[in-house]
Amino acid sequence: MGEVAVMKHHVTVGVDGSPESRAAARWAAREAVLRHVPLRLVHAVDWPLDPVFPGLGRQDVDRWADRALTEAAEELRQRHPQLEITTRCLAARPAAALAAEAADAGLLVLGSRGLGGLVGFLVGSVAVSALVATDTPVVMVRVADDAEGPRSASGSEVVVGVDIHESCDRVLAFAFEEAAGRGCALRAVHGWKMPLAYTYVPFFDPDDEKDIGRSVTRMVDDMLLPWRHKFPDVEVRHSVFMGSAGDHLVRASQGAGLVVVGRHSRRSPLGTHLGSVAHAVLHHAAAPVAVVAHA
Template sequence: MLRPIVVGLDGSHESLAAADWAAREALRRGLPLRLVHAWEGLPADASDLPELEAPRHWARRILRGALDRLNERYPQLYLSGDQIARPAADALVAEGAESELLVLGSRSFSGFGGFMAGSVASATLAHAARPVVLVRAGQTLEDEHLPDTEGRPSAHAPYRAVVVGVDPAHSCEELLAFAFESATLRTAPLRVVYAWHLPYMPVAAEAKARRAMRETAEGTLDHLLGPWREKYPALELDVLAPEGRPPERLLDAAKDAGLLIVGRRIRPARLGAHIGPITHAMVHHVHCPIAVIPHE
């Protein structure tokens, strides 16, 4: 049985943008799309108080409106939707566990705080067992593509690059599998980034150590990507091993990307759930959709 792509709805512009992105991704992957709206209100038969009817009506309207909108825009898509009476993060984690991919809207604010993913998205990210994609408000089909020859937004130009950040010290198989598949589905170039940082040492030793570390990083990437090159020989691959702190280098590499892919290590329950500092930075500062892939 095919796992659906699941999108969480809350009526916001961000969640509507996420629903559109999820619909396009479902068509690319040949998968059904399931819309979920979680609401902690009382069950329909819990009370006849008229003041409870308004929130119930609004909750139903969110789901119904999104279903109608997507049915009109993507008539070839197999689409379903459900309302779930439980806390949003709990509902999304449970739904995501049965999905191929969970897609959420990601809220953004200007100012010193940068981008904020929102409490529900953050809690879901930290506990999800399957890939999660965050989408900003305003993301459109044209944003997934390069501008046309005259510099105008276009849905017919080639796709923007897919970017994936890797750390060969940890498992990369899940990240690379998702990245190569995503790039192949889009016929887009794949940009693989492994940033390394020179530790403090005497100035006289820096040049030699820097050269050695760069060669080691490039060799490690070649070894890591060897089997994937063989599996996807037609895919355009751009391999980068820049010196610098990983969050900064990954942000640089993703400035013109259509999709950024990062990992989240699954931690033992006793240590609590976290998304890690690099993924945290990407979620808060990257403008394009970002896929977070849990891995051991």
């Protein structure tokens, strides 16, 4: 019997010629180099429902798409001569095409306009639809995240949000692997709230808050312990706060190289939702954001 070929997980990035997608492509290329995997550039032409420019014919749109992919690929090959780069141009709705392309990828990278200068993301419907339609980790990148240097690839810490009420194995695996690949520290952040019953207690004992805080901290320690053993070279710090996890993660994103958050996989009658923490971080973080579906 011959050897069975094993396909390496590649990094996929959506490209449409915009400054945001070019920033995402450059970030994705650096990530692919860190992972030692190929990079795939994908452009989806939604024809005839949503032509890129009004009045253009199908051939014009196809030529524009091909040029956007070719220019992006040529730029990245000059920056990373050893990186294997492929391109795909698909006739499909962008969100559906990106989600389908992410199925056999290790990571999907999408661009976003920044809000308020260097802070926050403008997350469009295509990005949100693609994000919730795939179980592959998705990273959102802004033009502001495109600076070359240690923050863009390695050196700055990876920040991860942990939830003691969820199975965070996939989220923590991704965060620890990123920190290990970048050779940087990892900071785990957890925000907790007092049980609802305490709202109705007329005389609140501050010692109860301290006891609960210590208990939550031990639970976070227990959650991180097996990953510390698996990645002994990764320096791990953790911050446990009473309050909004989203707010603390946004503050921790200042100066971080990457923020990692989980999202719920379960669906409601209105569709799949990101969850309040992921939503807050995506819209206000000052660093690229990776969203990983809980198991």
